[in-house]
Amino acid sequence: MSKFDEIIERRGSHCGKYDGLGLLYGNPDLLPMWVADMDFYPPKEVVEAIEKRAHHGVFGYSLFGSFYREAPVKWHQQQNDITYKEDSIFFTSSILKGLNLAVIAFTEEGDNVLLSMPSYGPFVHVTTGAKRNWIGTHLIMNGSQVEFDFDDFETKIIENDIKLYVLCNPHNPTGRVWSEDEIEKMMLICQKYNVLMVSDEVHSDLIMPGHTFVPAMKVARKIGFDQSLCVLIAPTKTFNLAGIQVAYYIVENEFLLGKIKEAEAYTHSSDLLNNFSCLAMEAAYKHGAPYVKELTEYVYGNYQYMRSEIERECPQVVITDLQATYLVWLNVDYLKVTEDEMRESLVAHGLALETSKDFFENDKRYMRVNIACPRATVEKGTQIIIDCLKDLEK
Structure with a gap:
């Protein structure tokens, strides 16, 4: 039995995933497989560090120094074979706050920012909130594979005078790990048209077996694009620390x-x-290195279970190949229903998911499923999805 099999009661802990269900979905008793946090404890050393600090009992201003930069530097050396200089690392409360700063810093009001679609919804909100315009370049969904459309990418840059491209590396919601060649080609196009790049790498530790993450900065240094790049990273997805606020x-x-x-x-x-x-x-x-290894293996086992069950019971569903993250992207565009009808049916069956419109994907029907939860939860959620799909097929 894995430690990740433990069912942890999270209701009543002021967590959005569970305690926000009534507000967001109209039913507080749904099975939540929507927002991207995990139903797992972080490494015990993390809990112990927090408990020790809390036990002190006085919570004045923090002392902040370069010593906190040593941990991320060593982590990325060990995990991704890249060395960042300590004096190039700067902290903020979240990835989205970092993106907000970059959008304001690198563009002017009214400028156009390029996003890969489908897109993590808050990328759009950060862009428009800063009074910039977002332009979408669509990824190609080729069966279970996700491909980058370089022709559309370049065309959108030229036609819209793009100033900044936000790369999601690996990609949320599709779980795609970009290769070195793909990232290099993106950068060369950006370099050609003087487009800056921000690379969101919050999911970069959550790489499934058989795949390798390529840091954008590693590619950028090779081709001389490092002076046009800002990388955003956080330990929050990897270790379930979203409520701690660090990036x-x-x-x-x-x-x-x-x-x-x-x-x-x-x-x-x-x-x-x-x-x-x-x-x-x-x-x-x-x-946390042993924790990450065990975690990714467990999540991939959840994915294999869900994929095999849905493929057997609902063969028309196209399940994207999960290369990274703990988020499964299901193409259910064969259903002859509206987006709202699909969401209402999911809730009626007892499940909270995010769907196409949460990712500004308006042309096709998709579901995004968070499988960073115990196998028993995945089994229950998978059965609900199957039952819902079969009802919608009628």
């Missing part, structure tokens, strides 16, 4: 860094982490 951005261009610092001042932002976030990050990166 960081990596910039190796002094001019771009200066622009971000101007944006921080303009938005009254700070790189000061709270009493718990810095310690949680440090403990996770120091002790």
